[in-house]
Amino acid sequence: MKEMTDAAKQINKILHECEENGDNVDTTLSKISEVKVHGVVFPTIMLLEIMNKFLEGYEEREKARWDKNYIDTDAERDVQNRYSDVSEKWNKTH
Secondary structure (H helix, E strand, C coil), X not given: CHXXXXXXXXXXXXXXXXXXXXXXXHHHHHHHCCCEECCEECCHHHHHHHHHHHHHCHHHHHHHXXXXXXXXXXXXXXXXXXHHHHHHHHHHHC
């Protein structure tokens, strides 16, 4: 199972890099096709599905790139809220 998890992380990293570099579909597919689990490549149809799922998050990722205050997760939102509370109190006492 570790190999599958590592492959997923590797594919995700490649997809992000390809998106940032503006790589086309063929180049991206070629790069993620190199990822293997136990020496076996993923079927092309599976890789295309992975790419399609990745595209569903494009708008959110794009917004995050342009909006420095964008908060992606509840945990990040909690940190931001806690930071705001602490900084307000800190600034009143110092």
